[in-house]
Amino acid sequence: MAEQPWDLRRVLAEIKDDPKQYHETDVEVDPEAELAGVYRYVGAGGTVERPTQEGPAMMFNNVKGFPDTRVLIGLMASRRRVGKMFHHDYQTLGQYLNEAVSNPVAPVTVAEQDAPAHEVVYKATDEGFDIRKLVAAPTNTPVDAGPYITVGVVFGSSMDKSKSDVTIHRMVLEDKDKLGIYIMPGGRHIGAFAEEYEQANKPMPITINIGLDPAVTIGATFEPPTTPFGYNELGVAGAIRHQAVQLVDGVTVDEKAIARSEYTLEGYIMPNERIQEDINTHTGKAMPEFPGYDGDANPALQVIKVTAVTHRKNAIMQSVIGPSEEHVSMAGIPTEASILQLVNRAIPGKVTNVYNPPAGGGKLMTIMQIHKENEADEGIQRQAALLAFSAFKELKTVILVDEDVDIFDMNDVIWTINTRFQADQDLMVLSGMRNHPLDPSERPQYDPKSIRFRGMSSKLVIDGTVPFDMKDQFERAQFKDVPDWQKYLK
Structure with missing residues (x-):
């Protein structure tokens, strides 16, 4: 029998019976600031305003305004949990990812019928299409510029399709079919592709993939020089799982989507078009970023025109709190791997x-x-x-x-x-x-x-x-080894 493909649901099945790692609630929660506000106390950690702590991931089953959507937050907000999900010692995850970068397993494309990401399809041409009603993207704080997709993996390619890449960016829902995306200048391959399309004055087809195996999400955050231009980080996830990530052709765009994602937004990064990030709120703020402060609203975000939203049945929307321990896992562990790779060479x-x-x-x-x-x-x-x-x-x-x-x-x-x-x-x-x-x-x-x-x-x-030459003057006090010390706690 073929091995079950890795996706978010397989990962959750492995941790759902451990109350230290997973908790779900049927109590109604408002996605506007309340959901993140609750998780701040439960398990956000990181540089989030105190009080906070390391705790379980949380699944909110009753989200106000979205009767058919569950929202998951905090899946990677514990290094120990990441180690458990990767079946690896949490203390050596940097070395583990370093090995994965050096031995990537390329993604494969599967047929439409084998892609659960397309079980439900809404197209922008459908009457009443509105991403704000289809995508349960939370706001982190009351002054956020709007609802944010915080852990969406963007898949895009060069114009000649010779190179593809995945990266994560903050994306705010601005209108019924429009997102603002912040692509930090320099270093991100998607940004280089978008620049190529913009110079040609052509829209760039992309997919935004949400609700993924954390091997995909964490692997996607590698940057140059560890993963040079043209390196598709989906190969890192393939190496972690010893199983290729499955892709599928987009429904409305000439681009690939991750076949087992919970949600996919398809669309185009529009050339020579910009939008004020807080155009709907005018707070001057974007969302809380990893250093622990609210980011300033960008006056000129690039624009994504959304052409379709697809999702699995009984879909799971995934979100993160910007300054949380989850960001530490997503950005920090790949950074450790990058540092280890360079110092081990030199x-x-x-x-x-x-x-x-x-x-x-x-x-x-x-x-x-x-x-x-x-x-x-x-x-x-x-x-x-x-x-x-x-x-x-x-x-x-x-x-x-x-x-x-x-x-x-x-x-x-x-x-x-x-x-x-x-x-x-x-x-x-x-x-x-x-x-x-x-x-x-x-x-x-x-x-x-x-x-x-x-x-x-x-x-x-x-x-x-x-x-x-002074090591003998700095020896720590040596205590007796007692291998069976735990018997005294029984």
């Missing part, structure tokens, strides 16, 4: 593990565990930090620690800074570098001397590793 064996913690939203901070074998390795840790910045330009802070430090325990990491660090010797500051434009401190008025344009930053290296 200085093999010297970086044993990497962690991008929630404090940096998965993008701005990394903790690197360093292996010093002899005196010739002294200084290699700072070389590793520079390589990390090269691997991922949006990285802002690198903390270097020894092998006896648990990089997943921030108390242990901060202990290192307090006992193995001297600020006048072990601090490196690199000015005038590029970083992430969503960091609100990266504005010229914050530091006119080094920040000439928004998105520039000073970068920080905190070297908390012990000098090799």
